Amino acid sequence: MDVKERIKELTEILTKYDYHYHVLDEPLVDDATYDSLLAELKKLEKENPGLVLAHSPTKRVGGKVLAGFKAVQHGTPMLSLGNAFNSSDLEDFAIRAKKKTSQPLTYVAELKIDGLAVTLTYENGMLVRGATRGDGQTGEDITENLKKIKSIPLKLTQPVNIEVRGEVYMPKLAFDKLNEQRKQEEKPQFANPRNAAAGTLRQLDTSIVAKRNLSIFFYSIANSDEFGSTHSENLSALKELGFRVNPNYKKLSSIEEVYAYCNDWQQKRENLPYEIDGVVIKIDSLSIQRELGYTAKSPRWAIAYKFPAQRSFSKLLDVTFTV
Numbered sequence: 001m002d003v004k005e006r007i008k009e010l011t012e013i014l015t016k017y018d019y020h021y022h023v024l025d026e027p028l029v030d031d032a033t034y035d036s037l038l039a040e041l042k043k044l045e046k047e048n049p050g051l052v053l054a055h056s057p058t059k060r061v062g063g064k065v066l067a068g069f070k071a072v073q074h075g076t077p078m079l080s081l082g083n084a085f086n087s088s089d090l091e092d093f094a095i096r097a098k099k100k101t102s103q104p105l106t107y108v109a110e111l112k113i114d115g116l117a118v119t120l121t122y123e124n125g126m127l128v129r130g131a132t133r134g135d136g137q138t139g140e141d142i143t144e145n146l147k148k149i150k151s152i153p154l155k156l157t158q159p160v161n162i163e164v165r166g167e168v169y170m171p172k173l174a175f176d177k178l179n180e181q182r183k184q185e186e187k188p189q190f191a192n193p194r195n196a197a198a199g200t201l202r203q204l205d206t207s208i209v210a211k212r213n214l215s216i217f218f219y220s221i222a223n224s225d226e227f228g229s230t231h232s233e234n235l236s237a238l239k240e241l242g243f244r245v246n247p248n249y250k251k252l253s254s255i256e257e258v259y260a261y262c263n264d265w266q267q268k269r270e271n272l273p274y275e276i277d278g279v280v281i282k283i284d285s286l287s288i289q290r291e292l293g294y295t296a297k298s299p300r301w302a303i304a305y306k307f308p309a310q311r312s313f314s315k316l317l318d319v320t321f322t323v
């Protein structure tokens with residue numbers, strides 16, 4: 001086999017291992033095997049810089065210091081969500097939707113990850129740009145930082161043109177370790193995983209992002225009507241393309257079932273390895289979504305059910321001792 005073929009073979013093997021480890025959370029090989037293949041690829045790439053592939057796993061480590069972040073216009077605006085705080089807010093949402101369509105409503109409920117929203121653009125299946133939400137119309141180009149997040153695919157399973165949205169977050173364990181390390185280094189601690197994720201993505205030194213164990217769950221396709229007729233089909237399409245989708249979403253056929261799902265996860269949230277601040281409820285049918293349309297800043301076919309802020313044990317201690 002010539003060196004070009006070996007570089008291609010190693011790139012595909014390591015991309016598959018990354019996908020199983022970081023997207024499916026099901027490792028295929030142990031670290032020693034992975035690291036020795038990566039070392040071989042790094043060596044061949046160093047000796048043949050012209051043969052390095054755009055989606056090479058060696059791009060996930062190390063990095064460079066950027067001068068700044070460019071402003072970028074979103075092709076499709078990134079909308080915000082109206083909020084619901086109790087069952088009657090949820091009923092109002094359902095009643096408003098029923099007034100605008102004669103069809104029966106099916107909902108999709110999904111966990112609302114407490115992180116920061118990003119949008120990613122792929123051309124012919126290759127990641128070309130990633131940006132923060134910003135004000136919904138204009139965000140910051142953070143492509144180089146997002147490439148360091150191993151659960152963000154650099155190349156999709158199909159050569160499609162697609163823009164997808166997801167929530168970048170820092171798992172609770174990574175957050176605790178980072179704050180412990182910052183305490184040792186006498187640096188200020190982060191208040192919560194969301195701030196830690198946001199602070200990490202603002203770093204101009206991309207090698208810092210590579211070390212911070214950020215992750216992502218994808219939740220929507222911006223040019224959505226090209227991939228399915230329901231939101232749940234779009235979530236399946238995202239998975240088939242190689243995107244990491246939170247497995248706890250559920251199709252529900254009444255707002256009572258939606259409320260039960262919200263209560264269920266309000267109890268279970270502390271057992272999750274990441275923070276959530278609520279549940280997002282969407283009407284599943286894309287044609288009904290089109291019938292309902294949007295207000296100035298939010299879809300009428302989606303709503304966020306917000307959980308009360310979770311008091312961590314240390315915060316409870318503060319409150320107790322200062323009283």
Ligand SMILES: CC(C)(CNC(=O)c1ccc(Oc2ccccc2)cc1)c1ccc2c(N)nc(N)nc2n1
Pocket residue numbers: 076077078079080081110111112113117165167219220280294299302
């Ligand atoms: C529903 C949507 C608001 C995304 N959708 C959009 O941003 C969006 C944007 C333009 C759309 O179409 C338009 C195209 C052109 C002009 C106006 C609208 C449709 C949807 C949203 C927002 C935050 C979410 C979150 N934190 N977690 C989950 N799980 N889901 C979420 N979903």
